[in-house]
Amino acid sequence: MPKDEFQKYRLVGTRPNRPDGLDKVTGRARYGADISAPGMLWGAVVRSPHAHAKIVKIDASKALALAGVKAVITRADFPDGLTGEPWNLQENTIAGERALYDGHAVAAVAATSRLLAEEAARLVEVTYEVLPHVTEVDEAIKPDAPVIRAGAADASVPEGMPPNVVRYMEFGHGDVEAGFAEADIVREGHYLTEATHQGYIEPHACLGQMGEDGKGEMWVTTQGQWYIRKMCADVLGMEVSQLRVTPSEIGGGFGGKTTIFMEPLSLALSKKAGGKPVKIVMSRSEVLRATGPTASASMDVKIGMKKDGTITAATANFRMQGGAFPGAPVDMALYCAFAAYKLPAVHHVGYDVLANRPRAAAYRAPGSPNGAFAVESLVDQMCLELGLDPIEVRLKNAVREGDKSSYGPKFGSIGLIETLEATKDHPNLQAPLGPNQGRGVAAGYWFNHGGETSVSMAISEDGTAQVSVGTPDVGGGRASIALMVAETLGIRYEDVRVNVVETGALGVNEPTHGSRATFASGKAAVEATRQAIGELCKRAAADWGIDPEAVEWVDGAAQPAGPNAGKFPPMSLAEIAGKMGSTGGPISGHHESVPEGVGASFGVHVVDVEVDPETGRTTILRYLVVQDAGTAIHPAYVEGQYQGGAVQGIGWALNEEYVYGKDGRLQNPIFLDYRVPVASDLPMIDTVIVEVPNPGHPYGVRGVGETGITPPLPAIANAIHRATGQRLRHLPMTPAKVLAAIKANGG
Amino acid sequence: MAVEVHLWSGLRRLTDGAEVVSVEAATVGEMLDALAIAHPGLKPIIDGGVSVAIDGELLTGGRHRAIAPGAEIYLMQRLKGG
Numbered sequence A: 001m002p003k004d005e006f007q008k009y010r011l012v013g014t015r016p017n018r019p020d021g022l023d024k025v026t027g028r029a030r031y032g033a034d035i036s037a038p039g040m041l042w043g044a045v046v047r048s049p050h051a052h053a054k055i056v057k058i059d060a061s062k063a064l065a066l067a068g069v070k071a072v073i074t075r076a077d078f079p080d081g082l083t084g085e086p087w088n089l090q091e092n093t094i095a096g097e098r099a100l101y102d103g104h105a106v107a108a109v110a111a112t113s114r115l116l117a118e119e120a121a122r123l124v125e126v127t128y129e130v131l132p133h134v135t136e137v138d139e140a141i142k143p144d145a146p147v148i149r150a151g152a153a154d155a156s157v158p159e160g161m162p163p164n165v166v167r168y169m170e171f172g173h174g175d176v177e178a179g180f181a182e183a184d185i186v187r188e189g190h191y192l193t194e195a196t197h198q199g200y201i202e203p204h205a206c207l208g209q210m211g212e213d214g215k216g217e218m219w220v221t222t223q224g225q226w227y228i229r230k231m232c233a234d235v236l237g238m239e240v241s242q243l244r245v246t247p248s249e250i251g252g253g254f255g256g257k258t259t260i261f262m263e264p265l266s267l268a269l270s271k272k273a274g275g276k277p278v279k280i281v282m283s284r285s286e287v288l289r290a291t292g293p294t295a296s297a298s299m300d301v302k303i304g305m306k307k308d309g310t311i312t313a314a315t316a317n318f319r320m321q322g323g324a325f326p327g328a329p330v331d332m333a334l335y336c337a338f339a340a341y342k343l344p345a346v347h348h349v350g351y352d353v354l355a356n357r358p359r360a361a362a363y364r365a366p367g368s369p370n371g372a373f374a375v376e377s378l379v380d381q382m383c384l385e386l387g388l389d390p391i392e393v394r395l396k397n398a399v400r401e402g403d404k405s406s407y408g409p410k411f412g413s414i415g416l417i418e419t420l421e422a423t424k425d426h427p428n429l430q431a432p433l434g435p436n437q438g439r440g441v442a443a444g445y446w447f448n449h450g451g452e453t454s455v456s457m458a459i460s461e462d463g464t465a466q467v468s469v470g471t472p473d474v475g476g477g478r479a480s481i482a483l484m485v486a487e488t489l490g491i492r493y494e495d496v497r498v499n500v501v502e503t504g505a506l507g508v509n510e511p512t513h514g515s516r517a518t519f520a521s522g523k524a525a526v527e528a529t530r531q532a533i534g535e536l537c538k539r540a541a542a543d544w545g546i547d548p549e550a551v552e553w554v555d556g557a558a559q560p561a562g563p564n565a566g567k568f569p570p571m572s573l574a575e576i577a578g579k580m581g582s583t584g585g586p587i588s589g590h591h592e593s594v595p596e597g598v599g600a601s602f603g604v605h606v607v608d609v610e611v612d613p614e615t616g617r618t619t620i621l622r623y624l625v626v627q628d629a630g631t632a633i634h635p636a637y638v639e640g641q642y643q644g645g646a647v648q649g650i651g652w653a654l655n656e657e658y659v660y661g662k663d664g665r666l667q668n669p670i671f672l673d674y675r676v677p678v679a680s681d682l683p684m685i686d687t688v689i690v691e692v693p694n695p696g697h698p699y700g701v702r703g704v705g706e707t708g709i710t711p712p713l714p715a716i717a718n719a720i721h722r723a724t725g726q727r728l729r730h731l732p733m734t735p736a737k738v739l740a741a742i743k744a745n746g747g
Numbered sequence B: 001m002a003v004e005v006h007l008w009s010g011l012r013r014l015t016d017g018a019e020v021v022s023v024e025a026a027t028v029g030e031m032l033d034a035l036a037i038a039h040p041g042l043k044p045i046i047d048g049g050v051s052v053a054i055d056g057e058l059l060t061g062g063r064h065r066a067i068a069p070g071a072e073i074y075l076m077q078r079l080k081g082g
Helices: A021-026 A061-065 A085-094 A114-124 A176-182 A226-234 A263-272 A282-292 A330-337 A368-385 A390-397 A417-426 A477-488 A519-546 A572-579 A635-652 A710-725 A733-744 B009-014 B026-037 B040-047
Strands: A043-047 A053-059 A068-071 A105-111 A124-132 A165-173 A184-191 A205-212 A214-221 A243-247 A278-279 A295-307 A310-320 A347-353 A439-446 A453-459 A465-469 A496-500 A551-553 A558-560 A588-593 A601-610 A618-628 A685-690 B002-006 B020-024 B050-054 B057-059 B073-077
Touching: A043 A085, A043 A114, A043 A282, A053 A105, A061 A068, A061 A114, A061 A710, A068 A114, A068 A263, A085 A226, A105 A114, A105 A263, A105 A417, A114 A165, A165 A330, A165 B009, A176 A295, A176 A310, A184 A618, A205 A263, A214 A226, A214 A263, A214 A588, A226 A263, A226 B009, A263 A278, A295 A330, A295 A368, A310 A330, A310 A368, A330 A347, A330 B002, A330 B073, A347 A368, A368 A390, A368 A439, A368 A710, A390 A417, A390 A439, A417 A439, A417 A601, A417 A618, A417 A685, A439 A710, A453 A519, A453 A572, A465 A519, A477 A496, A477 A519, A496 A551, A519 A551, A519 A572, A601 A635, A601 A710, A618 A635, A618 A710, A635 A710, A710 A733, B002 B026, B009 B040, B020 B026, B020 B040, B026 B040
Parallel strands: A043 A278, A214 A243, A310 A347, A465 A496, A618 A685, B002 B073
Antiparallel strands: A043 A105, A053 A124, A068 A105, A165 A347, A184 A295, A205 A214, A205 A278, A295 A310, A439 A601, A453 A465, A453 A588, A551 A558, A601 A618, B002 B020, B050 B057, B050 B073
């Protein structure tokens, strides 16, 4: 698409072809399961059929008797003595004394074919002593609940709390009781969200190889190859640098691929099988049973509001379970819950609770959608009661730069007001609504994360450039970074190739998480490019016999900085690069840092729904996402992030949930029963990119990947309320629940 | 230089009831170290990973970051993301 003539930049803000597009549409892209090696074995995992059970005995003799079975491993094959998070990782990788959830790995086998490995896994005989279990957060927090792990609480938990509470937090400001006394109405609500899975299309897959010499290699689908390296090294007792991890192309992660699951098993099996590489590809059922879903939540919110919509005080009490290990994102849920509102008084309390479920992993704005569901539902209910416009109420209470946030610190540059104003102006808000139709509005918030970042770039002999980044490309990182480097260097987008590299090629990089890749790797790539430009100017200066300080870089060429610097024609990048071998050698740039200047992002969603009063089915008629991107480097990818977040949120709101039976086993571990939205369920998701540039980034980038999943849960609940008169406070809002609510109220 | 650090109120029981504590520090790292010395109960919390907000900017690294006089400082749970 040609650039807008009013555009500030030459390339930033344009929509060139995607660098990975051809590979992906032709099937040439190599995902985790596409990697093979000579002499490769296949691994399969033996998983607990019980929610909570003591492992009495593991007998692998029948499996080992099968021809072609090369190794069987149990926890006994892993080092003892780990503590803290490394112990958590090891315990989740393979159970020790007890299986802690349905699907928990207890052993693994390696064999010469996948079928043989799966057959051998079935022949491993595990004797269990079944223990009492608990899977629901409101049950798990009771003082007499089955204890998942004694002594797991951290220092934040006061004495006397129930045994499954492992983290406790409390924060706020102002006098909430005085605030409630000042309000015209004070309302409370109890809200429940069920656990959902990230639902990435590509299941977890890896190929691991480890020899007796302690050196290992891994090819894996992941959001963070350095995290995989460190975590596997911790779990296996290896030296970190002896493991080399290469990321594959990634078919979705959404936070779920920022940690390890079966990766250490492949390395341990390889070592036991004499160093042969071992490939493990999870089935969808394994992905749902044993990899990170998000947490489920039970939440109470109370808000005081004046008749004009001014919020005077608010409180939140959230309880979240994140499986059998600490880490439910109750802290983030609370930080984000009231973030859109300037509150004179607010108080938050949160509990991280253990339960017999798989360990929660990060999922796109972890915790924020849960909190938004509770708060934005109650705000909307109060707007209805007072006859107020939901956007105007949000504008009245909206935070601006310099305001004290609900979680404490003052806000830096933010664009909530601009986002709300852009929402008001959108034609979707003028579309007429018919019978059984309703329009819902909600706001959402997510932070932006810097994180450890290392980037290198190098000039090639022909004047093109290659960039090495450590953040796997989950949503356009390569295209965006190529645009920023090309913009800075003054060359064509097509002349920059961005490669996501293995752990041996750069210093430590945190994963692509926290909406950070375009912000952090992009910022580092710009700094690395500026370093290379400094060297390019030096080479030109040497040719001209003038001071390097007298040379500037303009439109992809070195030129004298002014009339006093001398009269020389511009020396192009290609010209300098073509002779760099004889003028001092390679020209490159490198930058490493924990980038500061993060830019948070607010979003506002508006959804129109129609509810069938006969069946309770909700149809999405129109859906609008308005969000502040700071600067949209490649707007098509930004829109894709907005649309993807909205669609995942729609699934969470209407269909998706982990259903556990009384036996503690997951009842719906296949996509037939765990239903994510598909294209035919949805209208085109409309998007508006608001641009309030982030002053902490050279091109104004904010993190945009996560905010989009936050407003859909309450926006849809609010739309259903306006369509049916019924307020649903328990997700997902399935046809059965909606119909029951309509019938219960005489509909 | 004395700096005031806002804690989350759940930590009050580890700081003799104070939600805002004062320590001597010129950098983020010195501030975290001084907090752990002045209030040993905070050490496992800090060691477990925290974020620091300086004048509204969230930092997850940067122990060497200088703290300006009068800066607003908040100790927060370590930020994560998907």
